[in-house]
Amino acid sequence: MANEWDEYAKTWETEQATSEFASHVFEQLxxxxxxxxxxxxxxxxxxxxxxxxxxxxxxxxxxxxxxxxMIEQLDKKELANVEPVVDELTRGLVAxxxxxxxxxxxxxxxxxxxxxxxxxxxxxxxxxxxxxDGVFIHWDWVAENEGGFGLTQTKVEHVLTSVGFEDVSVxxxxxMDTKQGxxxxxxxxxxxx
Numbered sequence: 001m002a003n004e005w006d007e008y009a010k011t012w013e014t015e016q017a018t019s020e021f022a023s024h025v026f027e028q029l030x031x032x033x034x035x036x037x038x039x040x041x042x043x044x045x046x047x048x049x050x051x052x053x054x055x056x057x058x059x060x061x062x063x064x065x066x067x068x069x070m071i072e073q074l075d076k077k078e079l080a081n082v083e084p085v086v087d088e089l090t091r092g093l094v095a096x097x098x099x100x101x102x103x104x105x106x107x108x109x110x111x112x113x114x115x116x117x118x119x120x121x122x123x124x125x126x127x128x129x130x131x132x133d134g135v136f137i138h139w140d141w142v143a144e145n146e147g148g149f150g151l152t153q154t155k156v157e158h159v160l161t162s163v164g165f166e167d168v169s170v171x172x173x174x175x176m177d178t179k180q181g182x183x184x185x186x187x188x189x190x191x192x193x
Contacts, residue, residue, distance in 0.1 A: 003066050006069035007069075012046060012047045017177075018049065019049060020176060022049035024139075024173070024174045024185070025110045026053040026054070028137075029050075029054075029108060029137060032137055032189060033106060033137070034057075035054055035058045036057050036058075037058075037059045038106050039059055039102060039103075039104050039105050039106075040054060040059075040060070040104060040106045041061070041062050041064060041106070041108070041129070042061055042064065042108055042110075043108065044064070044109050044110065044112030045063035045065045045070070046067070048073070048074035048079065050108065050110050051063045051079060052079060055081060055082060058081065060081045060082070061079075061082045062099045062100070062104075063083065063085065064085045065085075066088045067086070071085075083099050085097060089122055090125065091128075094125060100129060103134065104130055105130075105134050107126050107134070107136045108137050109137075109138035110138070111139060111140060111185075112140070113138050113140050113151060114140040114141060114151045119159050120159050120163065123136070123160060123165075124163040127163045127165060130192040132192060132193065133193065134191070134192045135189065136160070136188075136189070136191075136192075137189050139186065140185065140186055141186075142184040142185065143155075151186065153171075156170045156188040157170050157188075165191060165192060166190070166192070167190070167191045167193075168191075169189045170186055170187070170188045171186065172185070172187075173185050173187035
């Protein structure tokens with residue numbers, strides 16, 4: 001299943017910004033929730049930088065990415081309690097793949113949601129696979145306006161609320177220097193009650 005992200009896989013972790021983004025995300029994640037003993041979905045896991053940081057606390061992690069080449073890089077890390085899955089997050093996958101047999105306590109997505117064809121449809125699937133009291137936390141670049149690169153705080157609040165999440169909060173989590181200048185990263189958090 002070739003996709004546009006495959007070409008970045010081999011050099012993904014050589015970019016300083018990629019590792020820096022994952023470190024900031026992990027810092028924010030552990031401020032939001034405990035990973036101890038949790039069943040986690042790392043949605044859009046890429047080469048597994050975030051999974052690698054979560055592996056020591058989480059009970060287990062399903063690492064999902066649509067790029068086979070990214071998952072190949074993750075496989076090389078040989079993380080004991082991480083199950084890599086190459087696919088897109090759809091209702092069909094959830095219904096058929098054994099990795100999705102149990103509900104998740106936490107779903108994380110690091111710089112993923114703004115690239116989805118339909119953030120709303122995917123958020124609805126994520127809501128359905130979370131256990132009660134489960135949490136969805138994602139980080140994406142802040143868009144200057146609707147239709148721009150990234151997501152706006154208004155869009156994230158609307159999508160998370162509309163699919164059923166409660167205690168929704170959206171905030172600027174951190175800033176990073178990029179080739180395009182300083183960019184803000186938002187963190188969207190929704191809980192399933």
